[in-house]
Amino acid sequence: MFSLLKYAKKYRVQIILGPIFKFLEAVFELLLPIFMAKLIDEGINNKDSSTTIKMALAMFVMTLIGLVCVLICQYFSSIASQGFGTELRNEMMRKINSFSHVEINEYGTSTLITRITNDINQLQLALAMLIRLVVRAPFLSIGSIVMAFIINPKIAWIFVITLPLFSILLFFIMKKTVPLYKKVQEKLDSLNLVVNENLSGVRVIRAFAKKDEEAKKVASVTDDLAISYKTVANISALLNPITTLIMNGAIIFLLYIGGNQVNIGGMKQGEVLALINYMTQMLLALIVVANLVVIFTRAFASANRVNEIFNTEPSVTDLVDQSASWKKENEVLKFSNVGFKYTEKSGYTLKDINFSLKQGETLGIIGPTGSGKSALIQLIPRFYNINKGSLKINNKNIIDYTLEVLRDHIAVVPQNSVLFTGTIRSNLLWGKENATDDECWKALEIAQCADFVKSLPEGLDYKVLAGGKNFSGGQKQRIAIARALIKNPNILILDDSLSALDYKTDLNLRNALNNSMKETTLIIVSQRISSVRSADKILVLNDGKQDGFNNHENLLQISKTYNAIAKSQIEKEEL
Ligand SMILES: Nc1ncnc2c1ncn2[C@@H]1O[C@H](COP(=O)(O)OP(=O)(O)OP(=O)(O)O)[C@@H](O)[C@H]1O
Ligand SMILES: [Mg+2]
Structure with a gap:
């Protein structure tokens, strides 16, 4: 997967600076509960309004700076991930264009389309998440534990117990869902194939009155995909109630022990609140880590599929010492x-x-x-x-x-000649980029379709719809012949x-x-x-x-x- 990062080279600066800004924001986020504890314990409880205002102001400024940092990071991550995706897509298109008929036959168009759209989207998302969350989430979960120890080492052990408990739960859920996500990706491929065939063959399907059967075929593939998605969703859905349960359990425990400590004067109220804050922060950050793992596993599968294309060598290529020029012989x-x-x-x-x-x-x-x-x-x-x-x-x-x-x-x-979306003229210019109108008409004349094109309201500028669907078979053939003739082969x-x-x-x-x-x-x-x-x-x-x-x-x-x-x-x- 990482070999593909070379296509993000241009966005090096954004990829380095983005996480730095996000890290800054995470530092502020980690410090906020400490300031809040001070605000409560030293400001409100001591009725010291100047400390209260100072702390509140500090918290406000930190939040504001944090917000600016987040915005900058999001901006960088958008630029880098979109640029990376565009670069990858262009490069992949170039590669596919270099393929000979052998490779195109082997892959088939639908998987090429899924790879250039869906798979590259996954990679783009992974890069965006890498910039936004990869530094922040682990930093916040570990930072929260460290802060808890700083506040009160006697109570911080609750964190040390909750963390592995939570991680084990996440591990089991992911172990179940990650392979399922891979399956989902494969099923998406077959859905694409069926839908693609159905849409391009829609006329044949109607002619053969096969609408119901084909609809059933599509329905069966979509059902299949839906079942896979549902299974993943059902398991993932467990994540929410269980994590909330663990989180609330830990908070109740914290409140119970913390409350007792406050009563005997071993701890202050603000500190208990700060600990609760750290607990939520740590667990939320862990959920983010779990989501990251899912995103990266999917991206990993996509990267393999993209790399497969990049690593395929076209079987018909230019060799090193081809120097023959075209010289007419008898x-x-x-x-x-x-x-x-x-x-x-x-x-x-x-x-x-x-x-x-x-x-x-x-x-x-x-x-x-x-x-x-x-x-x-x-x-x-x-x-x-x-x-x-x-x-x-x-x-x-x-x-x-x-x-x-x-x-x-x-x-x-x-x-099976194909006309491209555009106009008759743009199609003819495929044969020769700078052909004049006279050349176009001459080619059409030989191809026996000049009269037909003249009869169209816009002549050479008449619109050609996708695949030349607004022309008859014979008209398409003749325009395709004219396109070849204009090349003067x-x-x-x-x-x-x-x-x-x-x-x-x-x-x-x-x-x-x-x-x-x-x-x-x-x-x-x-x-x-x-x-x-x-x-x-x-x-x-x-x-x-x-x-x-x-x-x-x-x-x-x-x-x-x-x-x-x-x-x-x-x-x-x-x-
Ligand atoms: N991409 C392909 N891979 C494997 N076999 C193929 C492929 N394309 C065609 N064939 C097979 O090669 C043989 C020759 O096909 P070809 O298309 O050259 O026939 P043709 O003489 O042009 O027929 P038609 O008059 O119907 O166009 C056929 O048996 C066909 O099944
Ligand atoms: Mg043939």
Whole structure:
């Protein structure tokens, strides 16, 4: 946990000064009962009004200074803990951004969200409490005992008995609750997962009339969480009555013995009151210590979860000696015996892929669903590393390029394109930061959606809602294609991006691409024969294996898979 404190380095001053001010306040708080005892014993009882006023004034000033100290400490702790949280969150986001698809798949988004929100909140709280209470609480509990001994060593033994009694009680309660808090944290994770899936899949849930079942699923997870919280709360609730009982018992004992002492003249009234004050102070400080332990255990669990992210090394990263620049060669892409597996467990998704492509050519990739088309194209911008064989781009090994160079020259329109909240223009600018309006319109023109955008009231400034929900599937696909085009990539990959388009628009789009981007090597993944038949080369995949690499006419003869797909679709079209 403490390794994370390096993110609070900037707030060193606040982290050191905060507890010092709180300590000052605690010193005043510890001295107050002594002044009160004097006020009663020497002022009121002796009818000495000047001492009474002096003491009252001193108490007032001390309280005032104490208040200022507390305010300063709270201020420092807010600045430090909020700053620490912000720093941690930014750093974690940077780390997650460096992850490749492998790590993102492994963690899943919901736990990443819980970690960056809830877990970091816990850590932030722990730092705030560290500044505010870690010095104060133990100081006050020990200080109270010391003061009791100073006032009357004969009675102070009541403190010495109460302290361990109380500590044992706290220990047992915490022993029960702390592991439960850890469980609560894990359950929060699963609640997040279920709620996340439910909200993002709300349309599907309605379409399948699964509302009741899904509501039950959420209810069962929330019930589960509620039960854990209740158990913790029930045990923690015991803390209050039992501590009050012990506290009041100790006070009655103090009053009894103290009263007797006053009667025989061994003690003064004010001193008894001061002792009672110290007793409450000590026990309250101990309760705070117990709460601190809970906060820190939770923070400890959170720190582990945050550290897990920080300690995960992205599997696809830049290596030290990658100096290859992008230089166009006749042969732009060459797969030799490429094998690929998503995870060790999943086995090979792609086996022995062999083909090459010339600059400016168009490649079609076709194959049944699950045959590895998306897997294959994700290897080209190095979203994943290959596991076997070699993959060359412009005659250089893919590993010789930095990720930045690769992704600057290769654009991918993924199967499920995502538009970001903002406007159409802000989405297009993802492709090129400083693109002019003309460039935006040209890209939209090629992507066959200029007419559609023109018809919108605000044109390029039309609002895009989260996930592009205010657009149809085909509109989203075309804007996503325009976003990729604006980058003017050397290799453009469309992963089933034409699937939501009608045949005519699909054809127009491909023609526009061929006419206006002659230099670009185009890779079109599709389930439709019509989308790939005019490509220079077509790669046929079946169950992760290559079942032909040729043009349409030849493939009809040599590839069983291609022939079968063609037959099924041509029949359909004729119908
Ligand atoms: N993240 C992943 N981890 C493990 N296996 C995966 C992962 N993604 C896909 N797969 C598996 O890899 C195989 C190939 O998937 P891929 O997405 O490449 O198919 P595809 O040809 O693009 O299919 P579609 O036409 O439906 O898009 C499938 O069997 C799939 O179950
Ligand atoms: Mg796919």
